[in-house]
Amino acid sequence: MNPRLAAAFVTGLAVPMLAAMAALPRHGSPDQPIHTHVAREYIESGPETGNLVTAILLDYRGMDTFGEVVVIFVGLVAVLVLARHREPALPAASPSPIVAFIVRLVTPFIALFGFHVILSGLEVPGGGLQGAAILGGLVILNGFVFGPQHARSLLPGRLLPWLQGAGPLAFLAAGIVGGIATGFALGYPTHLPLLHEAMLMGVELGIGIGGALIFSRLYLALEDA
Amino acid sequence: MSLLAIPFGLIGAFFFLAATIGLLRLPDFYSRAHAAAKCDTVGAGSILLALAFALCPGLASFQLLGLAILILIAGPTASHALARAADRRGVAPWTTDDP
Numbered sequence: 001m002n003p004r005l006a007a008a009f010v011t012g013l014a015v016p017m018l019a020a021m022a023a024l025p026r027h028g029s030p031d032q033p034i035h036t037h038v039a040r041e042y043i044e045s046g047p048e049t050g051n052l053v054t055a056i057l058l059d060y061r062g063m064d065t066f067g068e069v070v071v072i073f074v075g076l077v078a079v080l081v082l083a084r085h086r087e088p089a090l091p092a093a094s095p096s097p098i099v100a101f102i103v104r105l106v107t108p109f110i111a112l113f114g115f116h117v118i119l120s121g122l123e124v125p126g127g128g129l130q131g132a133a134i135l136g137g138l139v140i141l142n143g144f145v146f147g148p149q150h151a152r153s154l155l156p157g158r159l160l161p162w163l164q165g166a167g168p169l170a171f172l173a174a175g176i177v178g179g180i181a182t183g184f185a186l187g188y189p190t191h192l193p194l195l196h197e198a199m200l201m202g203v204e205l206g207i208g209i210g211g212a213l214i215f216s217r218l219y220l221a222l223e224d225a
Numbered sequence: 226m227s228l229l230a231i232p233f234g235l236i237g238a239f240f241f242l243a244a245t246i247g248l249l250r251l252p253d254f255y256s257r258a259h260a261a262a263k264c265d266t267v268g269a270g271s272i273l274l275a276l277a278f279a280l281c282p283g284l285a286s287f288q289l290l291g292l293a294i295l296i297l298i299a300g301p302t303a304s305h306a307l308a309r310a311a312d313r314r315g316v317a318p319w320t321t322d323d324p
Binding site: 096 | 298299305306
């Protein structure tokens with residue numbers, strides 16, 4: 001890339017961002033919108049979507065969460081581009097029979113708990129990224145004990161490239177469906193409770209499954225590097 | 226039932242104290258790992274049992290019981306894996322011959 005072009009691009013991005021930062025009320029100042037009316041309004045008019053935290057993450061600042069999901073996905077893409085793949089030189093160290101047995105025993109329970117955390121995030125603390133950390137940790141645990149080859153075999157084969165992007169894709173789909181149903185991108189149709197619930201579940205599952213696969217592949221990329 | 230919480234809580238507190246002293250004072254990796262494992266299994270296990278008794282009857286008791294079982298499985302396994310890894314790396318255990 002042309003360095004001058006890159007510098008112009010970065011400057012063009014930075015100037016409006018810095019201008020916006022300068023226009024923000026001072027940190028901790030009581031004039032911030034969040035203190036004057038936003039927080040009260042949001043608590044009073046109630047969480048339209050599940051609990052208050054979910055409502056804020058997926059609804060009030062849904063665009064922000066969308067951006068975060070994209071950032072995590074881009075992080076994986078960057079690591080996969082940079083990490084050179086090579087065949088693992090060492091075979092997996094033979095695991096202790098005790099550890100192997102216990103890991104086999106608890107794996108289904110941890111997987112179940114991961115999905116529980118993802119889906120119960122609609123009503124109670126939890127949600128996509130927390131569940132993703134549990135499921136990704138499970139794959140990494142299996143990789144430590146049985147070797148990276150085994151961990152790789154736990155991931156879906158042909159669907160993997162799509163499922164890795166499940167977070168951004170689910171968000172995009174919810175944004176489009178919400179746009180059609182309400183007229184606002186990422187709007188949630190509160191007058192259609194079933195669709196509303198399905199959209200939230202789709203987004204949580206997308207973040208959860210996509211995030212779990214991203215964490216797993218980051219581990220595998222480091223293991224191969 | 227909730228009176229049973231007191232002895233179990235005290236047992237848990239005692240094991241946490243003893244295990245912490247052991248972790249700080251014992252001479253080598255293996256004996257310290259042993260002390261840390263006591264913390265996890267007996268200490269946390271007893272305190273979770275005490276809480277389960279304190280909240281009995283109710284759903285929370287069963288959840289705490291499930292948590293205690295999980296800790297009972299996971300704690301010793303982790304200690305075993307640590308000790309095994311140390312042994313394979315050639316960490317020598319402390320003996321009475323050592324100063």
